[in-house]
Amino acid sequence: MTTGTAETTATEGMTASQAALEAVFDAAVAADERIEPRDWMPDAYRAGLVRQIAQHAHSEIIGMQPEANWITRAPSLRRKAILMAKVQDEAGHGLYLYSAAETLGTSRDELLDKLHSGRQKYSSIFNYPTLTWADVGAIGWLVDGAAITNQVPLCRCSYGPYARAMVRVCKEESFHQRQGYEALLALSRGTEAQHAMAQDAVDRWWWPSLMMFGPPDDESTHSAQAMAWKIKRHSNDELRQRFVDIAAPQAESLGLTLPDPDLKWNEERGHYDFGPIDWDEFWNVLKGNGPCNEQRLSKRRKAHEDGAWVREAAAAYAGKHDGRHGNDNHGRDDAHGRHDEQHTHTHGEAGA
């Protein structure tokens, strides 16, 4: 789409042009066109997007921790390779998403600073611990499964760079979800101890996964405006129901039970009914009282602080050699390109 740019805004009379720009913006959103970085957009639209994309990016990088917890202990080399590739993907998702936020004029440094100082959040699900190997499978199946349910509609989000990043993220997430399911299946069909490990993990991750869709619709503060702007396309409760409807039969195929005595198919509604969610726990974890809030944030801050001298060195080197090497962005570009190559390779193998 093409609407006025920032320059036009500055040269025209504020009130009239503001209204005109807003009309063009509204029409574009109504027509399901994509808003692009140089297009005019309401300040609140920009701020809402930055908040959402930042929270998503932060979730990707904090979300590396609970799974990285098992990389060194993965029980087979094949599982180790799959898990490493998955955690690497999450770093890659963090990169795409911070880049998407940059198109809205907010730098990665600024967002990381807000994460580290607690002014911006990440998904509360990562404040739960990964206590056994089966948790890696449960995260893949349930947490990534819930994430996909949330994120697939974002591929049609009105903001172009976010929507395009999400197309790529969702492709990878669906691989993650399958590997989680497959890892749990191996455990469920394995020894008695392995089966028990899988069941225990599902028991612990089920309810927090349902909380990932956010508070019930009548308590969700950001939802209405986000839906009007087509940043969000379905309500929290709709998406939660969609997830339960997918997961319940999958649990049966896995030979595992879900820890909800009220879970049962409702023929009339054409959906599964499920029991009440403990929203006190949700708000409590969100406020910082989850099992790992402090641990996750400290580890992230420590990695950032420990890495400061490395980033300073890279900047100093680039300053000294600017133009001489013309390749100071090397690590970044190269890592990216190679990431794709690796991806195809590892995923192919994992799918075999």
Place this chain on the structure above:
Amino acid sequence: MTARTTTGDAGATTVPAATLALGDDALVLAQRLGEWAGGAPVLEEEVALANIALDLLGQARVLLSLVGDEDELAYLREERAFRNCQLVEQPNGDFAHTIARQLYFSTYQHLLYRRLAAGDSPLAGLAAKAVKEVAYHQDHAEHWTLRLGDGTEESHRRMQAACDALWRYTGELFQPLDGLDLDTEAMERAWLDSVTAVLGRATLTVPPGPRTGAWSAGAGRQGLHTESFGRMLAEMQHLHRSHPGASW
């Protein structure tokens, strides 16, 4: 170690005894690099370090599978049965130590795989594929050596300390490898030339100390390791060993 003979319908293929040592090198360094996940100094390096680890893990799986069952070899051997060089088992330390270890090792591995790829040993096919991966690992390590060596005062000091500390583990790399016909002296000269040139460009000094410790020449290849290696293996193996016979 004796070479393992596999019989297939195309006849018997003997893999060189050193296959295990090369597989162990790749496995152990992949394990160390995997410890970085979630703790790298910048997001791009999360991706890059994981990439290198995945390449090495892929190489290890191919090499170990030529010798036997990859998981039995990785998870059920005791410390003294591992044949990796001591360099790769050295703890990550700070980012400078990780980069120095990678520079020394990837420069060596690149020289080794280039030669294996050009030869006619059963490892030629693997080496031909791996040499491309390793060229990137070396390039990555060289670029970071330049940035850290020629970056700030602090990064220079840290990088020099890392290069010095790991120098004593580099002599072992050029011990002859059982069953592989390699001119290790020529490889060692090429390695020294390459590393010396990179350190020079990075304004770093070639460490003055010896390239072997008092009893470390060839020690890893003979199953003698450093103390931290046992802990690394304990972490790597404990889950697999806790469930004997289980499939994952």
